[in-house]
Amino acid sequence: MRKIVIAIDGYASTGKSSIAKLLSSHLNYIYVNSGSMYRAITFHAISKELIPLTKKNINTLISLLSDIQLDYRINNSTGFYDIYLNNTNLESKLKSLEVSNHVSSIAEIPQIRKHVVKIQKSFQHKGGLVMDGRDIGSVVFPNADLKLFLTASDDVRAKRRYDELINEGYEINYEDIFNNIISRDKKDSKRKDSPLIIPKDAVVIDNSKMNIIDQLNFIIKLIKTKFNF
Numbered sequence: 177m178r179k180i181v182i183a184i185d186g187y188a189s190t191g192k193s194s195i196a197k198l199l200s201s202h203l204n205y206i207y208v209n210s211g212s213m214y215r216a217i218t219f220h221a222i223s224k225e226l227i228p229l230t231k232k233n234i235n236t237l238i239s240l241l242s243d244i245q246l247d248y249r250i251n252n253s254t255g256f257y258d259i260y261l262n263n264t265n266l267e268s269k270l271k272s273l274e275v276s277n278h279v280s281s282i283a284e285i286p287q288i289r290k291h292v293v294k295i296q297k298s299f300q301h302k303g304g305l306v307m308d309g310r311d312i313g314s315v316v317f318p319n320a321d322l323k324l325f326l327t328a329s330d331d332v333r334a335k336r337r338y339d340e341l342i343n344e345g346y347e348i349n350y351e352d353i354f355n356n357i358i359s360r361d362k363k364d365s366k367r368k369d370s371p372l373i374i375p376k377d378a379v380v381i382d383n384s385k386m387n388i389i390d391q392l393n394f395i396i397k398l399i400k401t402k403f404n405f
């Protein structure tokens with residue numbers, strides 16, 4: 177059976193990675209979370225004390241890019257790829273509000289996007305790929321076989337992210353999470369380089385009232401219809 181490339185884009189906290197993981201497991205495909213690369217670079221910038229992102233700090237970060245080795249390695253216990261920066265597994269460190277509050281400013285720097293997109297594109301040859309992010313259907317894989325765009329109401333998204341972080345032991349308040357996702361959407365949609373857009377050939381899924389199994393069933397049906405699987 178032909179292996180396809182599935183691009184999942186959408187607003188912050190619309191459950192892109194949850195459905196991407198489930199879908200990739202169902203199809204026995206590789207799943208790559210593209211946002212984790214921008215988050216890893218943000219984590220690195222914070223550790224190198226390059227925040228606030230003054231012009232000087234941005235230039236320093238750009239000059240460090242050639243020394244930042246980013247790669248994904250399979251985690252045998254989860255079956256998914258974890259992100260490594262200079263051989264350190266950062267997977268569990270990237271969801272903090274501190275990283276979330278700075279990541280959109282890092283992600284709008286064109287030199288950083290160029291560096292990251294090159295690595296993301298290298299996954300295409302593997303075939304059988306699900307990648308989620310903001311510019312996957314528009315820039316990284318404009319010829320993706322299937323493009324999905326997820327959206328949900330602001331409150332539903334904030335509540336989901338809040339519950340997820342509380343379950344993982346983070347100390348956060350709902351208002352901060354709500355403000356973070358709204359301001360990231362705004363910044364991600366307004367940036368000059370590869371803004372978050374709805375690709376014209378994408379299927380838009382508003383999952384405000386759908387659970388994850390409803391979403392999986394909907395997407396599987398779509399794939400069956402479109403590709404005769």
Ligand code: DC
Nearest residue numbers: 210211214279283309310311360364
């Ligand atoms: O998917 P995420 O919420 O972990 O992504 C974090 C940020 O990274 C998001 O607010 C914008 C940026 N991002 C991007 O610009 N392009 C992508 N393909 C993925 C993420």
